[in-house]
Amino acid sequence: MLTREPPQRLPRLISAQEIIPTTKRLLANIQNVRSTIAQTVELSSASFQNAIRPLIDIENSTQCELGMIAMLRYASPEDEARNASVLACQLMRESSAELVARRDLYRIFKKVHDRQEALDHESAKYLNQLLKDYTRCGHGLLDNDQIQLYLDKRNAIDNMRSRFNKSIRDENSGLWFCLEELDGVPQHELARFAKQIEPQEARLRFVRNRKVDSQVVLEYARNPATRKKMYVSSAYKLPENVGLLEEIAKRRHENACRLGYASHAAFRLETKVAKTPEFVEELFEKLEQALFPQAYQEQQVIWERKKCYLHDNNDLTDEDEDTLNPWDTAFYNRLAKEDMRVHQEKVSEYFPLRHTVLAMLEMFSSCLQLRFEPLSQDYVHSSIWHKDVEVWGVWDEREASIGEFVGHLYTDLLSRPNKHQGNQNVNIQRGYLKEDGTRVKPATVLMCSFQAQTATGCPLLKHDNLIILFHELGHGIHDLLSRTSYVRFHGWSGPADFAEAPSIMLENWCWIGDELKRMSCHYTRVDLQHAQQWKEDHQGEHLPPKEIPDELLHNLTRSRDFNRASWYMRQLAFARFDMALHNGASHQDGPAFDSTATYHDLMERYLLVKTPDPSSRGHPQADFGHLCAGYDAGYYSYLCAGVFAADMFQTNFATAPRDRLAWDRYRREILEPGSSRDELEMLESFLGHRPNPQRLLGGLRSTP
Ligand SMILES: [Zn+2]
Incomplete structure (x- = not known):
């Protein structure tokens, strides 16, 4: 149910047929602004206000529609929309390239830069970056032919x-192994590998050199000769x-x-x-x-594990008993990690997807004094691209700004055919200040591809997925709370060596015992049907506790240092x-x-x-x-x-x-x-x- 209607409408969903015409219209508007600057601004009177400000204004006002269009290539269920979105992104890149190719505009912007007007820090950064975009293509240093040569190269x-x-x-290269060579590789992994068609060769399996397959052999195959064969084959691809x-x-x-x-x-x-x-x-x-000192110690542990394993399994011989080879590390790392008894499947039962997302939002509500209010399907249905998408209105709860609207958070969490396979935060609307002093608030999407189907019937998060979710939601929170004057500098749009830091920092919360306990809730406790099913499968047993038990938690958090x-x-x-x-x-x-x-x-x-x-x-x-x-x-x-x-x-x-x-x-x-x-x-x-x-x-x- 809609609790409060946000003062800002949701960004408009753009239909497949509208994508290219809308993109062309917006890019033409941008093009017009550039041409007007080139035609009307005299070098002698070029200023931030008449030469740069119009560029900023058109960038601010067109960003949301272009953002929606670009987002659709990841998530739209329609082929036509995804294809049009990819093409639209190409047009956007060409438009950006056109801007920095224009010598007439460079001369004007350079003049503005040389005037050294007193500017606020954000405007100064905008101007400096704009100039850099030109000099990094050779303007001001190379003649026209040299610039062309640079661009051609x-x-x-x-x-x-x-x-x-x-x-x-x-x-797609790989190796054929007989089943004896693959001793140790779990059955469900073996089932993924292709079989030889001829019946007399049915004991052969094809393992590709791709990491997703070769890593399984390196982690599980008991025979060191098999692992070496796999390693060498992959290394030569x-x-x-x-x-x-x-x-x-x-x-x-x-x-x-x-340059x-x-x-x-x-x-x-x-x-x-x-x-x-x-x-x-x-x-x-x-x-x-x-x-180095800690890595050396860790390596000693793995090396000891190897010696111990070979001693216990005297059917195996290893030509390099006293050294760690590159094809040993994945195998003995796995054994050493298993010694820590981290039961990933059991842990995941305490982190049902939807409950965990809500628990994370609760944490941000508490720490950052925000309020996340779900918007009703009636309210959002014409603005979302798939029925799985949920939208929250986000409000400030701090005393000085209580009740102020912060922005919209979308979640689109489950994998589906033709959706981008990966986890990311995607911005639709960046925030900025309008000329009348009012602020446009951001809209951002937490977009993941978690599996809907699991053995329990409820989407569950393994611990590494929990970290991914927190990381991506971290980008989302950065995107929601950013308050810049221009869309250019909004949120996590800066260089990666800085922009990743807030999200990486949040990953720490996935290792704090108290926080994990607060977030946890056994999946049988969120839905009666799951509880019923569990009881049928575990006759005569009590339901697992609501919160994750201490021993499970302890082994998990301890494994962080591994x-x-x-x-x-x-x-x-x-x-x-x-x-x-x-x-x-x-x-x-x-x-x-x-x-x-x-x-x-x-x-x-x-x-x-x-x-x-x-x-x-x-x-x-x-x-x-x-x-x-x-x-x-x-x-x-x-x-x-x-x-x-x-x-x-x-x-x-x-x-x-x-x-x-x-x-x-x-x-x-x-x-x-x-x-x-x-x-x-x-x-x-x-x-x-x-x-x-x-x-x-x-x-x-x-x-x-
Ligand atoms: Zn990231």
Whole structure:
């Protein structure tokens, strides 16, 4: 039932047939504004008000419809709408490219920039970023032909990137194993692998080199020779990608040099929180010092587990009894983790999906003094794209602003055919200030693909899904509470090395025993039908308790520390490889960059496992899709945001996770500004110190 009608209408749902005409109309309006600026603004009188403000206004006023259109490619049940949305996004990208290609506009914006008008910080940031968009294409540095050459080279690199990732997507090679070799692999996993058609070969199974299949063999196959075969086969896949990756890195370096940067990393990092390769290098060094001792200890545990296992299972022989090989780690990690007796299936029974979402909203209500009121299906039905979608009106409960409308939160949680398979937060409406001083409030979607069908008949969340839900809802809360003047800087739209931090910080709440207990509710307690079914299946037994039992909880929270330093070391190895590829001077002079040798050197150093002999090494970097999917010189972002998150948590929340004053300060100083200010300054002022990589390790310890 509708409790309160929000003062702002829900964003209009745009039909499949309307998507392209609407996009074209909006982009034409944007185009008109640009042309009017070019035609009417004299260089001598160019100002923020007459040259920049019109761009901002049209961006603010068109964003919501374009946001709705872009969202539909993930979630619309209609093929026509999804296809039109993909095409519309292409038109939007072309429109953005057109803006920065215009030399006439660059001259005007440069003039405004040179005037150095006194501007508020958000306007100043807008102008600086706009200018950067131009100089990063060569304006002001290169002549027309050189700019064209730069853009042509960039397009060629983009085509090579597409080839690299297409090879990864299309890769289907693998190995045939006989069932004896696959001893240890669970039946339900074996059932997924293809069988040989000939009856006499029916004991053979085909395991693809793709991680989703090969990882199962590496984790479960008892025979070390099987695991080695699998590892080596996977390591040698995609040979064509090795040279391609090296060529892409070389060309990226050349293009960065055309613009006067020392490396591709210097070019990429300039617009991030990190700003320079030196910042990233310093982060790596500090992390290495902080993580290495614990990672070494963790590895000793795994190594002991191997010795113990071989001793107990003397039917097995391992040629490398005294070393840990790359094909050993997944197998012995699993055994060591099983020793901790974390019963994931049992845990999931206490986290039914819908109840857990409501419990999370309750937590945010309590900490941030918000109120989430569900809007009735009658009210929302013409504005939603599928019947599974629910919408909440969000209201402020803080004394100074009680009753103020905050925004709309949509949830679209279940997997369905043709819906994006993944979990994410998608913005529809960003917030901004209108010229009359009133504020447009945001609308944001928590979009997940959790399975509706489970053995219990009730969608349940395993603990790692609980973390994902909290993480994505964290982006959603950031999006709801942001209060910027311009849509450009709203919410989590800033660089990833900062924007991921609030969500990563929230993951901590999934490891706090008290919070987990408060959120938990056995699925038989949320629906009488489930209770009835459970009783039929468990004749004569009492229903499980409502809250998650202490022992289950204790084993779960204790497992957080398991291999955490090793996990971060692995991320560090990948991030170092990314930087070696994109920040090396070796692309210009001297011998060609050997990505395979560099990759193996780094893995040996950080993963603390033996590098295989040359005939078994392969070239696993050929499968490193991030490097060609927008994370070039950007893989460090996960670690960097992780450090920011750990420091914010430990400095402000670790001892009192629901402290309202801390949450209120966090809301005002980190969430509300979006990316309208310098992110590092914002963090330093919130923390009272420079973010400290040592905190990452501290964050590994179980919280109270
Ligand atoms: Zn995220």
